Amino acid sequence: MTQKILFGTYTKKASKGIYEAILDENKKRLSTPELFIQLDNPTYLQSNSAGQVFTVVKDDDLGGIASFSGKTKPKLINTQTAAGAPPCYVGLDNEHHLAFAANYHKGTITVYKVDSDGVLTTVNEVKHTGHGPLPEQDTAKIHFTDLTPDKRLVVCDLGSDKVYTYDISANGQLSLVATFETAPGFAPRHIVFHPNGKFAYLVGELSSHISTLSYDSQTGKFDLLQTLVTIPETFDAANNGVAAVRISTDGKFVYVSNRGHNTIAVFKVNPDFTLSHSGYTSTEGEFPRDFALDSTEKFLVVTNQNTDNATLFERSSTDGSLTLLQKDIPVPEGVCVSFARFN
Numbered sequence: 001m002t003q004k005i006l007f008g009t010y011t012k013k014a015s016k017g018i019y020e021a022i023l024d025e026n027k028k029r030l031s032t033p034e035l036f037i038q039l040d041n042p043t044y045l046q047s048n049s050a051g052q053v054f055t056v057v058k059d060d061d062l063g064g065i066a067s068f069s070g071k072t073k074p075k076l077i078n079t080q081t082a083a084g085a086p087p088c089y090v091g092l093d094n095e096h097h098l099a100f101a102a103n104y105h106k107g108t109i110t111v112y113k114v115d116s117d118g119v120l121t122t123v124n125e126v127k128h129t130g131h132g133p134l135p136e137q138d139t140a141k142i143h144f145t146d147l148t149p150d151k152r153l154v155v156c157d158l159g160s161d162k163v164y165t166y167d168i169s170a171n172g173q174l175s176l177v178a179t180f181e182t183a184p185g186f187a188p189r190h191i192v193f194h195p196n197g198k199f200a201y202l203v204g205e206l207s208s209h210i211s212t213l214s215y216d217s218q219t220g221k222f223d224l225l226q227t228l229v230t231i232p233e234t235f236d237a238a239n240n241g242v243a244a245v246r247i248s249t250d251g252k253f254v255y256v257s258n259r260g261h262n263t264i265a266v267f268k269v270n271p272d273f274t275l276s277h278s279g280y281t282s283t284e285g286e287f288p289r290d291f292a293l294d295s296t297e298k299f300l301v302v303t304n305q306n307t308d309n310a311t312l313f314e315r316s317s318t319d320g321s322l323t324l325l326q327k328d329i330p331v332p333e334g335v336c337v338s339f340a341r342f343n
Contacts, residue, residue, distance in 0.1 A: 008336030015332035052118040067118040077118040091146035107140030111172040123172040130160030149197035156188040165220035180222035199273040208237045226274045253320035257288040284327040292337040303334030
């Protein structure tokens with residue numbers, strides 16, 4: 001069996017756009033990535049089973065998202081852009097035909113309607129305000145916006161140390177239902193939910209922390225249960241920035257990438273759904289911006305932005321550990337790892 005993997009990148013140096021590679025499960029090998037879609041600044045992307053790709057895009061002084069169609073030779077469907085910096089995250093609600101963009105620099109959430117052909121139409125935008133105690137938290141900085149298990153929208157605001165929960169109408173309008181405030185300087189970046197939908201794991205970029213939260217689907221509220229550091233106590237947190245967080249579908253293990261310490265931190269989920277740290281694995285490169293588990297969850301792929309390489313690991317479903325299979329896979333300026341929903 002094979003799986004297609006897509007890499008989103010910056011295009012400040014050698015990169016030309018989105019790259020694709022093939023994971024051969026039997027050979028436990030990732031092919032050399034090749035250019036899949038040529039465009040500027042596709043730093044984050046998602047795909048669906050129809051063969052459509054939704055990605056961040058930059059067009060001179062405009063930023064937004066673009067949609068493409070085609071599993072082998074994708075063609076541009078359309079773009080939705082506005083003046084200013086492009087967003088940093090794209091979320092999808094395939095059931096309700098919506099897409100969401102988080103804009104770090106503008107502090108905004110943009111909602112798009114997606115028709116059956118993948119055409120994007122902007123239907124709503126919400127701007128946040130606020131700040132935190134650190135220099136990097138001078139304004140609201142939205143870093144993540146995606147669905148909760150009960151189909152609400154959860155939003156991580158790194159700048160104001162807050163996580164917002166919104167109800168979503170059929171036409172993409174947002175209604176705030178709950179606000180969770182982290183410790184000052186936590187800087188919430190990304191969040192994942194336990195498969196049971198009752199707990200979530202929130203990572204703080206500037207604090208190098210991960211928090212276990214309970215989630216109430218009746219109210220959309222989060223409550224703090226636990227906070228752990230994602231790096232060794234002896235490592236200076238000022239030299240590290242947490243990036244991505246993932247959870248296995250059996251709910252037993254949580255993984256976090258550390259940019260600076262250059263590791264994947266592995267956490268075991270306890271019976272009470274809190275976490276216990278169980279190890280670090282070197283990413284075999286510098287500044288691991290993103291990583292992903294494949295559909296079988298036997299493999300994990302991470303991309304290292306500063307060393308222009310990706311690394312393939314085999315994952316143990318028993319203890320969650322990672323074993324190096326392949327390194328120095330060439331990915332220029334890699335910042336997003338996304339297994340395609342199509343092959």
